[in-house]
Amino acid sequence: MQEGTIDGNDGSAVFKPDAMRFWTITWSGGTVLPLKAYACLSCGLVWTNASTEKLQDFKNKHCQKPEA
Numbered sequence: 001m002q003e004g005t006i007d008g009n010d011g012s013a014v015f016k017p018d019a020m021r022f023w024t025i026t027w028s029g030g031t032v033l034p035l036k037a038y039a040c041l042s043c044g045l046v047w048t049n050a051s052t053e054k055l056q057d058f059k060n061k062h063c064q065k066p067e068a
């Protein structure tokens with residue numbers, strides 16, 4: 001599991017992992033999410049799906065490596 005934030009103020013919604021490097025430069029600011037999303041009316045969970053490849057790739061390029 002990766003914690004992060006969903007940011008969609010200036011275009012497509014993106015998932016921004018926590019622990020992003022401060023000075024990293026990204027075109028999208030995160031992994032772009034599909035428009036379709038789902039919400040659970042019982043508990044309030046909201047979810048969508050992103051490509052695992054893109055998430056991993058973004059993390060490798062723009063996030064700090066965990067302390068060994």
Ligand SMILES: [Zn+2]
Nearest residue numbers: 040042043045
């Ligand atoms: Zn639920």
